[in-house]
Every structure is written in structure tokens, then in C-alpha cells.
Amino acid sequence: MTIPHPASPGPTPADPASPDASDTTVHTPDPRRNRRNRRAQTGQWRSLLPSTDDYALLRSTWRGDITAGITVGIVALPLALAFGVSSGVGAEAGLITAIVAGLIAAIFGGSNVQVSGPTGAMVVVLAPIVMAHGVAAVALVSLMAGVIVLLAGVFKLGRTVSFIPWPVIEGFTLGIGVIIFMQQVPAAVGYAGSLPPNTVAAAWHALTHATWPEGFLPLAVVAAVIIVMLLLGRFAPKAPASFLAIIVVTVAVLVLRLPVADIGEIPRSLPAPTLPEINPELVGALVGPAFAVAALAAIESLLSARVAASMADTGPYHADRELVGQGLASIGAGFFGGMPATGAIARTSVNVRSGGRTRVSAIVHALVLLAVVYLAAGVVSVIPLAALSGVLMVTAGRMVNLEVASRVLRSTRSDGVVFVITAIITITVDLVVAVGIGIAAAAFFILRRMSLDTGLFRETLPGRAMPGDERIALFRIEGSLFFGAAERILDQILEHKATNDIDVVILRLSQIQMIDATGANQLTELVTSLERRGVTVIIKGVRKEHIHVLGVLGAIRSLRDPNHLVDDLDTAVTHARSHVTGVSGESVSR
Template identity: 40%
Template sequence: MFRPKLLDTLKDYNRQQFIKDIMAGLIVGVVALPLAIAFAIASGVSPEKGLYTAVIAGFIISVLGGSRVQIGGPTGAFIVIVYGIVQQFGINGLIIATFIAGIILIIMGIARLGAIIKFIPYPLIVGFTSGIALIIFSSQMKDFFGLRMGEVPADFTDKWQSYIGNFQSVNIYALLIGAGTVAVIALWPKVTRKIPGSLIALFITTAVVQWLHLPVETIGSRFGSIPSSFPSPVIPDIDFATIQKLIAPAFTIALLGGIESLLSAIVADGMIGGNHKSNTELIAQGIANIFSSIFGGIPATGAIARTATNIKNGGRTPVAGIVHALTLLLIILFIGKWAALIPMAALAGILVIVAYNMSEWENFISVAKGPRGDVAVLLTTFFLTVLIDLTVAIEIGMVLAVFLFMRNMIKFTDVNILTGEHTDKEEGRDKEAVSNYAIPKDVEVFEINGPLFFGAAYKFKDAIRFIKKPSRVFIIRMRYVPIIDATGIRTLREIHKESKSRGTTLILSEVHSKQVIDELRSARLLFAIGKANVTDTFARALRRSDAVINEVRSERKLY
């Protein structure tokens, strides 16, 4: 359940791979620097908190994680939820929510829920990811255009109304810095992919602003100097009342972190031909978030873009992730103070690119052209994320996806009357069709096709109403019933009870599924119906029907 990949990779580790890991780690550490600062500022916290998170969480995720190449740290996906928590509960509330989220992630890993998270509907993921991307883009307009305005409203519509109302205050220098950053990041890959475009853009824009003394806001002018040391660890004071207030956002952090980390690990597996350990990864993510919160950091998870950068530069073991964290630590200790010179417009330009890459607009359009149920989940999650809240979006999106799945499952469950004036739909193709057998006059045959669960049980009840008069024997064919739940058990029990009161013998035919047999046995329904009345073939069900009818006739002759 918990075995870090680091232990597996060190068995056949060599000097050549060590050099590759060091180079990849150095490059990813440099790539992570502007992103960690930008994500922290966009989340409503000071820039150093993003750096602390990248170092502490990045180190722990690499040492204890279940992926060979996963790079952990703050990501754009958390911006929306972190900003909302900070606005509502303050920095202390964020620290406690992150701490609780870490505990939840550990519990999820211990409970082996790693595989389950992989099955979260794709339209739901695309919906909230695209929604987050739009919110990130919207949150950067003040700094991108250098607008002279007060605090940016949290609400999406209020935010844009405020932008429009203050648009006359555009700082042309900030706009040029922001647009120049976007242009450099977009065009730099044509020069080389070894050095990240975001870093080049920061160097160029910072140098231009300082050299020309441009009147634009910088990290230093807004937040002051960046500390060159780590804060002391502080375990948050948590009581039951605090847990009640923060459990919902903490659960959202945990779910979002689990989803993104495992998605990143899956993408990484595809790139290196590996196989990550999902439950180990969840536990590592939980431990990383606990320690991040203790040092005043923000939520962390696996970062897809940084993980891909690690792989492309030769990283193949967790050593690269460890080097990435140590690189950031050295930057903080020795040259972190120079980060205060970075223009806010440049960070806004970086986040505009992040939002564009995160939007997955091609996937959004592809899902929007798909089945109506997927479109409903996609648009519901997207608009709720943008207009209401990410927590609400995930909750309602999941509920909607489950209901739509149930509806589709119900469509696959069929209940057919196969005797009397009704015919077997499969009689031309099915060797075991009822039409191939001689059915006694006093026998009624039903067949259930598909799962007999609470969503489909009503179909069975409705079908039984078509029986005009009680028959001597009532056969239910269950050869195509893979699963049954408590509602299905209850429905069969009611039918058995009603049949018994009418003097009808109930026979269950072709119960092949082990799950169905186990549920019938544990509910003692097999005992109630009688072992002789549960058959493995339809032919035996008919022979049992003949025996029951003959017994009834014999009893009549006696009386």
C-alpha cells in the first residue's frame, strides 16, 4: 500500500542517470521559480509562501511519492479555491484547511481510493479545469493592464464590471510588459526548449523595467522584500468548530490534489512507459500538504507541466525532484531577494499563458460535441466553477454525472414477458430463447437483462402488472443479470411473498453471477425460495415447473 518509488529506483541506479537527474532537477527548479511566485500571488498570499511550498512539498512528494518522475508544488488548479479560502477565513484558515486536506489525502491512500479517483468523469474534469483557467485569466487583468483600482472583487461578474469601470486607467508600460512576456513565452520554444521561456521573459522584463525606470508595480513595491530564510514550523491549533467550518474547502483541496496528482502521474507513465503507485502517491501528497501548512505554505500537488519538463530533460527517478527542491532552496537563500524586482505585469503575462494551457479548449469543444449527458456535466461544472464556487461545482457535477450514469444503466436493464401473447425479442438469434421450448399453460416466464439495482427495479414491478391472472409457476430468467443491490433483493422478496400468497411457485432460472448468488444467499432469499426452485438452466426450470404442476394436480385429486 505504501512503498515510495525512490526505494525501487535506487536498486539499479547509476552515475549516468544521476547526472541526467541533476541536470533535469536544476532546469525544473529554475522553471518552478516564477510559477511558484505567480501562483502564490494569484492565490492571494505573499510570494514567498509559494516558494516554501515548492521546496517542502516538492521534496516530500519526490522522496515519498509513488511516481518515478512526479514534480510537486503549487499549481494553477488551486488558485481559485485558495483565493476563496483566504478571502473568507484568512491565512490561518488556509493553513488549517491545507493541514486537514493532508490528513484526508492520507486517509484516502490508506483506504486504497487511488484507483477510484481515476474514474472521475472526464467531462467533469474538463469542466472545472476550463472554469479555473477562465478565473485565473480574469484575475490577472488588473496587473496585466496596470489598472489603478482598489481590491479586485472575488465574484466573476463583479470583477469584470470593475475592470470595465476602471479601464481608462490603463498603464501602457504595464500592458507592454505583460504583452511582451506573453510574446516571449510563446515564441521562445522556436529558439530552444532547454531554457524555459518564462524565465527568459522575467529576465528581460525585469531588466527593462529597472534600466528604464518604468513606472510599473513590482513584487517589492506591493509585498516588500522576499525573506531569505525559512519560517519556523507551527502546528495549527485545530478545534471541532474550526473543522466544521473548513471541512468542505479542505475536502475540495484533497480531492483536487488527488485528481491532479494522479492525472499527472498517468501522463508521466505514458511518457516514460512506467507504472505509478496511486495509493502511495496519495499518502505522499497528504504528508507534503501537512508539512507545507506547518511551514506556512499553500496546497501542493503533482504539476503536469513541470513533470513533463523533468521527463523531457532526462529525469527518470525521484532524485530529479529532490534536486529541483534543493535548487529552489538555494535560490531562496542566496538570490531570492532579487525576485522583488520582478514586475507584476510580467507575472500576469506568465499566468495568462498558464490559463491558456490549462483551458484545454480543444478538449472542451470535443466534449461539447459529444453525448448530451456529457455536455450537461461539462457546462454545469464549468459555469458553477466560474460563477459560484469550485466546491459546489465539483459536488453538483459529481451528483449530476452519477444520475446520468444511473439513467444510462437503467436503459440497459430490460424486463420482458416471454409467454402468452408476448414474444421473445431474441428468438431468432438465441438458442436458449423461450420459443425453442414447450412452455406449460400454467407457467409465466419473465426475463431480466441488465443490472437489477435500485434505478431499474421499478421496471420489474411495472412489468409484473401485465399479468392478468396468477399462474401456477412464475419463472424469472436471470442469465443476463450481472449485479443486484438491496433494492433488487427487496423487489424479489416482495414478488416471492406475493406469489406465495397467490399459490404461485417462484423459480429463479440461470442465476450465473457470483455476486448475485452471494447477495441472495446473504439475504437468505435462496433459503426462502427453496433450493429446488433455483436452477442453473432454463430446461431444469421447466422440469421443476412440471413437477410443481403435477404436485398441485395430485393434491386436487386427493381432495
């Protein structure tokens, strides 16, 4: 059977498929189908909104959720204050973000255990904005980035995170764990001076510039917290280990009157919500930074939610709804003078490890911070910073899963390289940069593997050998004819022609899994070059899904005759032999 040539006439008027065909049938809309479509669209929108299903497990998990929420709230307090100060907008902005954004994201987000708020990764992006445009610009950036993330969720872009390979996810997670651990070093040794912006450099600076032997006292506090948590984890796994460890160590520090740094004074009220001043010139200047902040918020939140979903049986996360929730959270924080929010893997990990199983724990975390602002600022202020550092060090240690790392490294060499590259860049450079480079490295290795898997094979003609067969070359191409392999494969055919007296080339394309524009264009150039040299080209077995790209880019039109496009090998060979022996190819093919 001969495949129709693209230049051949289309459907005749008598063809029912033709738009010119006479059709007197009256098509009436099916009201039931319309109702089903409307219900489906309504269901898609409802999936982005909160529902009672979010709290289906609450009857059996509420104790653990409340305990986890309190623990996360205490752990989140110094982080919120520190991130606010580090970004340049002040401690109050960090606390506002943890409360407002944490509450909104918990209700509207797509993860059952995600805890949101200010993060260290966001500080890196916000600090230059503050330096360039002032503190007031951060609230406006929060609004702009929130709208961008919200629209990304509405337009169903959340599943793009599924394109991030597993080695990149694990490298990112390991890197985050190392960063969390190193971020606690200054408080663990009691260093309160200025620090370099890089986490690794900051940890080293704190160790080398701490006052010794005074630094051993906060280290002892950290060690005590770690020991209590490990003992509780071994002998009382259901107990809120981090919360109890903080209580025990704080009481001990107060009783013994140990001179260690504590949380200190915190704000005692929240400001009224106001719309940030919108200056068209400032808005224009902040468009680029807003997209960078939005990209970071989306990537970090989705990766955090994905990691959290794998840490415990808390149900899957809804990626698009998570973006909607994070977008609304940043918008809400902006109205209160806060900063952009993301899902926080450190706090989310504490939440899961402490027993949080529904979004109630994240809601409680926000309410705890709100209660701290208005009711218990003085009580919480005496908690040693070193005690919180111990909690996060244990959490970070649990995130660095050596068994998983070993499996990745032993899987394939390319996956191991991607894993190591992502982890190193996460630790030393930036989270978003690490994910981008990790994906690029993974794509490079995949394309390289696809290129190597694409091969060219010279085959003997089927059936009994006939005179002139030596002047016919039958090539089978397998794999993917794409930009990474097309030139190499097709050059091999031309080189083969240069060393052999060949009059007809048959190209078997039925084993090609994918053809991109580059591959189709290279094939067009090959056919044109061979035909120009007097070599007849016959293409056999083009798949239906490849007809379009080959037709658009001229590979089929470049054939000498429409009958040189066939889908049967015997037909192709018979036609090729007719050219060699001088018999009319057209009569034979028929």
C-alpha cells in the same frame, strides 16, 4: 439440476469442508510463505517512501530539470505571496508554504513533476477559517489536515481518484485553465484595487475599473511575453521559453523605465520551526474545516498529478505515495507557520512545459525560492507582475485543449453534459464542488443508462406446445436488477399478470449482471405477492454471486417449495407444466 435451498442442511460431518468434520492432519506454518508475505508487506511500505528509482532519468534530464525548476521558482514567487495575502495569513506564510511544502512534497510525493504549494482553491477554504478563528488557527489546520491526508495515503485511499470519470477530469482541467487565465487579468491591466472573491467577477471588475489608457502599458508587457514565448516555442522548442521571456521583458522594462507594477519587497528570512499552540477547544472547532481542507488537498493534488502524467512522458504517478507526500508537506508547512499545501496544476504545467522531467525540478523550484528569500530579494523584486501574468496566460491557454474538448462533446450527450457542468462550476463556484457535482452527474447518467438497459422479455416455452402452456408465463430479465430499475421491471410483471390468466410464472435470472439489496427486496415482494394470489413462482438460473443477497433478503425463502429454485430451463418448464396439469411437481422435478 436443482440448486440447494438455503434452508437445506449444510455440509455433513463427513464432508471435508465442514468445520465439524474430523481432521487429524497437522498443519504446520510454511516459513517460505511467511517470508514471502513479509517481503510483500515490506514492499508495499517501501513503495510509499523515496527511492533511487525516483532519479533514474536524471543523467539525461538534469539540464531541463534545473532550467524548469528555476522557471517555476520565479513563476511561483508572486503566486505564493498573493495566495498568502488572499487567505488572510500574510505573504510570508504563502512563501514559507511554497518553500517547505514544495520541497517535502517533491521528495516524498508520488509524482515526478508535481509542484506543490499554496493554491487559489485553498484560499477559498482558508479565508473563512481565518475570519472565524484567527491567523494562528491556519498553522494548526495545516497540521491536522496534513495528518488526515497522510493517513489516507497510508491506508491506500489514493486510487479513489480513479473513480472520477474522464469528462470530469477534462472539465476540471479546462476550468482550471480558464481560472488561471482570468486570475492574471488584474495584473495584466495594472489594476491594484480590491477585488471580489470570485475569479470571474474579479476579472470583470479589473477590466471595468482599470485606469485607461494607462492599462495598455501592462497589457503591452503581457503581449510581449506571449509573443516571445510563442516564437521560442515555434523556432526553439527546447529553450526555456517562459524564463527567457521574463528576462527579455524585464530588461526592456528596466531600460525603458516603464511605469509598470513589479513584485515588490519580499521577506528576507524564514522563521524557526515551532509547534502551533494546541487548544483542545480550538482543535474540536477545527475538525470539520480540517477534513474539508484535507479533502481539497487530496482531490486537487491527485487530479493535478493525474493531469501532469498525461501532459508528458514523465512516468506514472503513485496515488498513495502522493497523499503521503502532500500530508507530510502540509505538516511541515504547519510547523513553520505556513498554510496547507496541494499540488498546483498551474506551476506543475509550467514545470512540464519548461522541460521538467524528474522531481529534481520541483526540488530546484523550492531551493530557488529559498535563495530568493536570503540572496536575491532585491533582484527578483523588479520583475513586472504583468510579465508573470503573460507566462501564466500562455500556460492556461495550453491547458484549454480545444481538440480534447471537441472529442468529449462529440462522444455521447451525457459525457458532454458532465464535461460542461464540471467546467462551468469549476470556473464559477469551487473546484471541490465541481468535482463532486461532476461525479454525481456522471453517476446519474450511468444509472439512467443501466436502468434503460435493464429489460423484461416475455418468452415462449421451449419445445412442442402443450395444453395449458398459455397459463405459464416465462419472463427473462436482462441487465442489472438494482434500485434504479427493479421497481419498473417487477411492476411490469404484476401488470402482465393483471391482464392475463396466469397460474405459473418462471423468472429467468441468469442474464442479470448485478442485483443489489433493492432489487433483491423487490424480487422478494414480487414473489410474495404472486404466491399470495395463488400464482406459483419458479426462479431459474440464479448466479452464484447472487445467491447470498437473494437468500439474505428472503427472495428464495418466499418460494412455495425449495424445488422451485432451479438452474435448468427444461426442469423449470416441466415443473411449471406439472402445476398446470395437476401432476405432482415434486415427482416430476426429480
